[in-house]
Amino acid sequence: MTNYDITIHTRDRQRVSFVCSEAEDLLFAAERESILLPSQCRKGTCGACVATVTAGAYHLGEVSTEALPESAQVRGDVLLCRTYPRADLILEAPYDYNYIRFERIPERVAEVIDVTMVATGTRRLLLRLQPDTQGGAAEFEAGQFMEIQVPGGEARRAYSLANNTNWNGDLEFFITLRPDGAFSTYLESALVGDRLNIRGPLGTFTLRENGLQPRWFVGGGTGLVPLLSMLRRMADWGETLPARLYFGARYEDELFCQEEIRQIQDKLPQLQVKICLSRPGNEWAGYRGSVMEALRDDLGSLAASPDLYVCGSTRLVQGVTELALSQGLPDSSLRFERFLSA
Template structure:
């Protein structure tokens, strides 16, 4: 069987190497070499494993075009459906510390709370069971996600964490219930406090990028708020001085959630501005009328310092925000994103 040499270079300049067969995708080959790269769906649908091939030839297999960012070009690829035709050199858009050498952690967790926070949106809280390796600690980086599995059923879905690492084993998720979704239906009809879920992770490369004291602007649509909450809560915990803005959008005012939590966060992080954006406001709405991208575009026009921009939401929001940032001269390296597509 023919194999090719694969060389990965992370954003912070670290390199990893492994061999990949011509009929094997890069994500699988890396895992065979005990290198667990940030990924989520494994089927070319989410874009989490996006990377740039800087040298060599490859085939990009079946995938969802929306998982690739606009303007990705011929070098842009998804590692989970990339098959080498030659030796490859690949540039990864994340630092080395987001790569796991070894195995993904798998732990049991008990549901401690499950509450409605908005229309078809739940807050799910879990507490990890103690084990010999980790005790009760929940350790992860803000911006990462976990995969949740219902024991005894072939249902596993990925959700971003909304809280920060803690010694109590607490995990918090904001979950949009998808019509007809397998996991969504289970959450809606069967999930209850005291039940056990199996937790895989943490995973993912999305998160805070250390770049001095540049302003940090966060743009979230729907449950894309979860990783932004995690990152802002970390900033508050460490009392980081960066000027910060959060643009949080919904179609209608009643679809906005976590407003109490965001007010509490502003008290802990006084430099944080929160801009609520409503696309289809009613006559009583007093906030910004339009999308988060509209508000972002407006504020970029007057920005004295071009900020680092963090994006999380559906592909249409991500693509529009990236285009707006590019049009205003924000360097691509200062725009970090995680797009998500509904999974049933």
């Protein structure tokens, strides 16, 4: 079997190299050498492991065109989990070197502390890490996610963390229930005291230091979750950057974490919040329209270009991206994460 040399250049002009056979995808080959490149679904559907091939031949397996549009494929963009080398490859990654880890993904055991229905179709899951050789603290970057193993099987599901790093070992999630979803089915009967296997933290959807640049956060449904983690970190650190939160849902009974958002505002008085309902009832006093419409209104009257942090469905991410670029925001100002059904 033929092996090829793979070199990935990061955004900050560093590089990482490994060997990959023609039968392996690039992500698997890197992990075999204890190089953990940013990824999420490993099925070619989320786009988290995107990179651009600048030299060399390869075979690209089946991918979702929502995660990797055909126009992107034409310019050499690939998903590492679906890319098989046919020659030595040189690639460029859209993240810095410090997002690559050279170790095994931490695997821990966590106990279920609370399972509560907080809105129509959404449950809060609170886990607490069990002390082990890694200690008992929950250490992660705001915006990252954990993979939780579905009890009784090997499948894992990725969920963003809503809280901030803490010494108690608490991991807070808000999870949309999916019909017939493997982990959603478990949550229907989950009990306090259950033990779950988790992996992580993972993910590069984190806050970027960019001087005094305003930060705007845009979330649809449980796309709010990693944004809450980021805002809580800003509040804990006493940051004074201008900030806005756009949280969108269809109906009022789908909203959650309203009190948590108010608590964040108490610590971040500069934070402006706009709760948007696309199908509001007669008594709704907030923004009447989609989060996209609210964002379009405000981007049209910009005094300073913000960094946009967007999390939600592929449709929301694509819509916000197109809107931002049409309003003159640079591509470098956009950071996003798509949510997948689980």
